[in-house]
Amino acid sequence: MMTSRLPSCFGLRFYAKRAATIRAKPSKLASSVGIGAKRSKKTVKKKGKEVDIFNYGKYVGLKERDPGSETKGKELLDKLSSFDQLKILPEVRNSIKNIIKDETLSKKAKESEDVIPSPIQLIAMKKLSRTLMDPKLQHHAIAAETGSGKTMAYLIPLFDYLKRQETEFPEDWEFMQDKAIIRSVIFLPTHELVDQVYNTVKKTENDLKFHVYKWDSGTKYPEIVEKLKNRIDILITTPAKLLNLFNIRMISRADRLLSEVKFVVLDEADTLLDKSWVEDTHRAIRSLPNTNHLLFCSATIPNDFNDTLERLFPNTIPITTPRLHKLPKSVDFKIIDSSINPFKGSKIKALAQTLYAIANDSSEPGFEKRCIVFTNEKKDVPYIVEKLKVTYGHDCIGLTSNDSVEERLEKIHDFITPPKPITMKKETPKIENEDSVEVEGSNITIGDFSSKTSVKNSNSESSLKVLVSTDLMARGLNFQGVRNLVLYDVPQTSIDLIHRVGRTARMQQRGRVFMITDKKTKSWAKALPKVIKKNMTLK
Structure with missing residues (x-):
């Protein structure tokens, strides 16, 4: 029977012994995305060409890519x-x-005779197949842009x-079947x-x-x-659930059930290996002593995640795409x-009118539209929902x-x-006394209205459904x-930005993102449309 024991790198003593050595040298994953960062726009030379890197957010959250990895x-x-x-x-x-x-x-794609794989696939x-059936323990980190x-x-x-x-x-x-x-x-x-994931695998x-x-x-x-x-x-679960196997009295030898686990995947690995x-996660991995393949999968490589991999799994081999840490080219940002008229600083008015414009434009003809609104704070969700429903009729x-x-x-x-x-023809909220005002640099037509504006609703269901949430819904969900996404609050880090924007424009589909700003918004946030246009890498 194929067996493969984990080396001592899964033991806590090993981590203690290796701590100084590991800190002293960069991990392979770190080298794949670069080391070091400054709080300004940066240009990297790559085979005579200049590649722009944009430092987004209050602090640098993503590892910088090695220029050579994109070429390879x-x-x-x-x-x-x-x-x-x-x-x-x-x-x-x-x-x-x-x-x-x-x-x-x-x-x-449905009507095509063949299926075209994505770059990360x-x-x-290609890389994993070279040693797929090699019985030694192998660590790989798959990192690619959202929706890829x-x-x-x-x-x-x-x-x-x-x-x-088999x-x-x-x-x-x-013997095992x-x-x-x-x-x-x-x-x-x-x-x-x-x-x-279960709905796909089944x-x-x-x-x-x-x-x-x-x-x-x-x-x-x-x-x-x-x-x-x-x-x-194939068992699909969370680390905590797997650990519960050892607490079920009806199972006497959970270790035997797990002894033949050979392939382990950590999807959204940067979350599974964060401090909380x-x-x-580490205990769950250690409960699988005969693992052959351990795969980490993520849309971003945050600094903390890279440091954790370097400390716990120093032999991890990176597998990345050229577009890692870039926003989708197919997104219209x-x-x-909200600081200009007619909003006068009211973000909720700007949001309501943005949704009204989305509902009434000519996109997605014949289909019900959906829009996700992301906010930074959980406490703001009920307020936004009530305003949109009661005051503006969404x-x-x-x-x-x-x-x-x-x-x-x-x-x-x-x-x-x-x-x-x-x-059937659906009616969307109508705002009385509209004075059309075009916001510069936007395809949104704004109406002049106040918080007391009357909204005409029909008994029919709106053709636009809106979901308001936080980063709870920003990770991995397909x-x-x-096709429409609104950033009610400006994301504070490049990590949050990439994951939120990544809920639309997936797998080369078109998508639109509307970010609401105010007088407090920093220049690095307002520069995002140019960042996408210039195909810049976020950091």
Whole structure:
């Protein structure tokens, strides 16, 4: 049977001994994105060309990329363009193509005979396939821009690894296929993400015959115990849930159930390894002693995350794309200045009119529109929702950490599913006594109105649905068909900015972002439209 023991780097004594040495030398991941930062615009020379780096936010939060890594990524992508060029088992390749085609919103992609992989899918599988079945412990960090297909970038090697175990080691497979074991684990930080990834992975149950199971907040102990009587090929859960295996009295030897786990993924790894999560996450990893592959996956490489990888997993090999830490090229970024007339400093008026303009423009004809509004503070969500609903007549809901998992899943349902066609003409809120005023640098037409403006509502449902939330909903969730996003507050860091903006313009779809500013807004925030236009890297 294939076995692989973790080296001493998983022991606490090793960390203590290595602390001084690790601090003294940069990690491989750090070198892939550069070290050192200044609080100003910076230009890096790369093979005679100048590459702009923009320092966004109150403090530098992202590691700077090594100029050479972008060149290597581009050179590899120049040679690869198809799944057929990758070392993937035919049944896995077909399954992957079917899943991608099923989940895409692009009509052209659905009707196409072939499926084109994204850059991170090509780069990740090309690099991982070289040593995929090597029994030694391997650490890799997959980092790519938001909405780039990172989930499939780690699922492809995972699926291929599991099927190769079955075909290349038939004696081992015959022994384990009817055993009560877990073969791989995908860790995620929230139950919404657990549900999202599970809905994708379970599509392999028919063609690849994988036994897939999610352990989320609604799972009762008797249910998980019953499920563990048979083989689980892919378990999708949180680190805390996995650790609960050792607290269930009906399970006498949790260590035996986990002894055959060979492939482990940490999705949204920068969250799972931050200060509030790292203890549980590290304990969960250490409970899987025979791991062969440990993959970290993230849309950003924050300084703290890089430092944690350097300290705990110093042998991690980076896999990144040329567009890491860049905002999507397909996003149309607009600034709405609430300090000018007719708003006179009222951000809520600017927000209400922005939503009114979105609802009434000619985009997304025939389909119900969706818009996400992000705010920095949880306490502001109820206020914004009440104002939008009561004063301005918008179809709006709010979501915070006070909501239960079940409530959150219900609230986000219309935003993570494909847009619904409009079967009847819908009326949107009408604002009386409008004086059209065009805001410079924006495609929004503003009406002159006060907080007491009368709103005419019809009994029909609005064609625009609005979700107001915080960063709770900014990580990893695939908001299908959300083409409009409003930043009610200016994100304080480049990390927050990238993740919030990344909820739209996903997988090369078009998207619009409207950021509301005021007199206190710093110049680095107002420069974002130019940052996108010039294809600058954020730091």
